[in-house]
Amino acid sequence: MRDLAKYQGIIPAFYACYDENGKVSRERTKALALHLLKKGVKGVYVGGSSGECIYQGVQERKEILEAVMEVAKGKMTVIAHVACNNTADSCELAAHAESLGVDAIASIPPIYFRLPDHAIAQYWNDISAAAPNTDFIIYNIPQLAGVALTLPLFKEMLKNPRVVGVKNSSMPVQDIQMFKMAGGEDHVVFNGPDEQLISGLAMGADGGIGGTYGVMPELYIKMFDLCKAGDYTTARNIQNDVDKIIYAMCECKGNLYAVMKEIIKLREGLDIGSVRKPLAALVPEDAPQVNKCKVMIDEAIAKYC
Ligand SMILES: CC(=O)N[C@H](C=O)[C@@H](O)[C@H](O)[C@H](O)CO
């Protein structure tokens, strides 16, 4: 049996850390990794949507992962998202991630062209073969990727012994149960949509990987612990507050990641820069709403943690 305990918990999707000129910052990347480590998260998911991976080059993505590993190796689980939408670059990142000793690599399917299942399986298996000693996690996010992980495709992927599970970001919570039942005890499923973490856990998710965990990890860790202890009533109260916070953060003109980075700066004194174009940076008119969200987070943490 493999070690699945390292995947059972709250795993924030790591944010891209830039300097004042918008360049990838190793120092800020290390500072964010240390910050999350101190908050007690189970691990980090590096280079995903929240990491702005689709706006970064291969070399930048290597640098970010190297900086995270300097801080995290042996102290928390590191899952490296390596997909680049072309097989060669993805394989290069996969091999690099394995050389650093990550716990797992992960990949979305190829986007833009809606490729058939057999081509997606080939893409994932090629990437996995470039990291032959590393667990592989399928990232299912059909609303953005344009293609969904079907049950037949998942069953095909289960023939690859490195496939350890699915990060499921489709909206039906039922999908978590479906992948959990197909994968059995030897595989994990992560809840994707932060707005329904407690439902995903109720349906059998082993842990959660989420884009908004990094801005309020305390609340997600608390929800996870309460669900494990069977107290879904208190967990639901937190989930309700968390969802209000997410909706409020989405009301800004600046992109959600820009909002969250600003809140981290306000709450924690940690400056990790802004977002990369074409994502919209904050505008001055966003300030009151950002501050309102900050206060909502302060209050929820004071109330529940
Ligand atoms: C579509 C998307 O980006 N989904 C993320 C990953 O599953 C979530 O973690 C969201 O960031 C989160 O649920 C906020 O809407």
Ligand SMILES: CC(=O)C(=O)O
């Ligand atoms: C949000 C998320 O899980 C990601 O960054 O991929």
